[in-house]
Amino acid sequence: MELNEFKISVLPLRPKLLNYARKLTESPEDAEDAVQEVLLKLWNNRLELDQYRSIEAFAMTLTHNVCMDQWRRNRDNSSIDQLQTVAGGRTPDHLLELKDEVKLIRAIIDSPPPLQRTIMRMKDVEEYESEEIAQITGCSAEAIRSNLSRARKKVRDIYLQTIQERKRRKQS
Known part of the structure; x- marks a missing residue:
């Protein structure tokens, strides 16, 4: 698929994808990021788009998956970052130890x-x-x-x- 064909068949889907992403993310910024990522994936895979019966259905599925990935990342990061709140009435020393533990685990995962x-x-x-x-x-x-x-x-x-x-x- 060449650039002109991409502009004709894929770019007009952007408003529909954006509306769908807004419903899933409940954040205009996250929706915009998701749609940009979807369009980039579609562009990178433009040579294989002819194998799909409906590019629109494929784009909607990609949008759904990207939004779910964002939600998972946000959920996982917020649960780690909110570890201090779960600690309740712990001492500042204990909260500092928990924060260090989170840093250590992240460093280990990045190793x-x-x-x-x-x-x-x-x-x-x-x-x-x-x-x-x-x-x-x-x-x-x-x-x-x-x-x-x-x-x-x-x-x-x-x-x-x-x-x-x-x-x-x-x-x-």
Whole structure:
């Protein structure tokens, strides 16, 4: 699909996609971001759009998925960031320890190599299916399973090592 054909068949869908995204996100800014991401994905996959019976239906599905991904990311980040509120009447020292713990966990999750980290986040945080991850990353299903296993093992090992080091420091 060339630029002119893209302008004729895809860009007119923008208002409809934006209305749908606004309903899902309840935020004009998030809706705009989602639609921009959808249009970018459509442009990047423009050579394969001819295989779909309805580009509009495909675009609506993409919009739905992007909005759900945004919701999951916001939900997961807010639950970690609101850890302090859950702590209730704890002391400031305890709240500081919780905040440090959150930083540590985020650092541990960011420790695997980029591809492994991306696959782990897509699978465990954003709840993508393995087939979807394979399509997005261009990796085989076996490579997805292998990278996911390695990433999880690395995160687990670093976490357990950190816990053991803390126990040793407390005992000394």
